[in-house]
Amino acid sequence: MKNKIKEILSNRKMTADLIAKDNLKKAFLLHGFKKLYVREKEIIIQRARIEVEEMSVLAIKTESQDGIDKKFAELGEKSEPTKSKANESKRNDGKNTKKNIEKNFADLISYSKSAPISTPKSSPKDSPDLSLRNPYENEIKKLTIELQEVYKKQDEILKTANLTRKDLIPQYTCPICEDTGFKNGIDCDCVNKIISELNLERLNLKRLKTFKDCDYSIFKNVLIPKFYKKMQIWTNSQRKKTSVVLQGDVGTGKTFLLECIANEFIKQNKYVIFATAFEMNNDFLKYHTIFSEAKMAYLNKYHECEILIIDDLGSEPILRNVTKEYLYLIINQRMIENKTTLISTNLGLVDIRDRYGERTFSRLVNKQQNILFKFENEDLRKRRL
Ligand SMILES: [Zn+2]
Secondary structure, X not given: OHHHHHHHHHHOOOOHHHOOHHHHHHHHHHHHXXXXXXXXHXXXXXXXXXXXXXXXXXXXXXXXXXXXXXXXXXXXXXXXXXXXXXXXHHHHHHHHHHHHHHHHXXXXXXXXXXXXXXXXXXXXXXXXXXXXXXXXXXXXXXXHXXXXXXXXXXXXXXXXXXXXXXXXXXXXXXXXOOOOOEEOOEEOHHHXXXXXXXXXXXXXXOOOOOHHHOOHHHOOOOHHHHHHHHHHXXXXXXXXXXXXXXXXXXXXXXXXXXXXXXXXXXXXXXOXXXXXXXXXHHHHHHHHHOOOHHHHHHHHHHXXXXXXEEEEEOOOXXXXXXXXXXXXXXXXXXXXXXXXXXXXXXXXXXXXXXXXXXXXXXXXOOOOOEEEEEEOOOOHHHHHO
């Protein structure tokens, strides 16, 4: 499923950068419609096949022309319950019913205008072999050939859609939404999961650290393992404090914790975006300088995601009219909407204020809404060396 979505995205010439929720939804729709379209054709063919079978059973069961007429008359009575009819009119009813069946069958297979459809011209009455046990034998043969052509046509349709007969049987990756991407009007969890995974792949973070991977013995500062455990509980709770700011020097375990948290949220099928501040800044710049509709994708994901993780705030260059402005826009809007944002930075509080301004500072250092934690530990990376 994920590969199918990826394929559709790449066919639509979307770069990984542009994988935003909107695009993914479109891909889901295309994927779903393609399936439905083929499925519809299959149903038409199935119905046509049943018609042919019914006709041949009818023909075999009927022993004589009178029998056929009787049978058709019975069928005719279903629509016309009047029983008091002369033998002659019964015969006509029979003929009409047969014509109706032929007409219906022709309608059934006429979905493909290019497929040659020939309604049987010779009625059994004109046939020289009236006495044969199965007067419809020729017509059945003809219909069977037509059916073969219908199947051929079906194969062609499948071929142009790059599908095989196997694809006609829906095998949903997500039985909840039947691969449509939404259920009861809201996004299905599988969409969140796929988009989070695609975004992580882009960052080469396919194998995120998990809380299980933690070796707490490497922390000299006992407060850090305690904080890790607190954060693990936080990810699985109703979060009163929606956002988190992790301060501390390089190599003190901030990013490791962010990865563990991202992993927890992805397990919960949340829509997670994990970005370095540098990368986010590039997206801001693209949004700011591109003049096309496509530019929305560069900013929207930071607004839309349920969980935004910004790693290493302060490592990005300050771009005039871009860095500070869009960072505030994102952070402020997310706080208004009670969406969770996690930030790691090696900047001190004063540095944050100096660099991003009072407004952003007051949002980030709001202790009522945010969890603030300072990592004080020796550089774990240096210690391993
Ligand atoms: Zn689903």
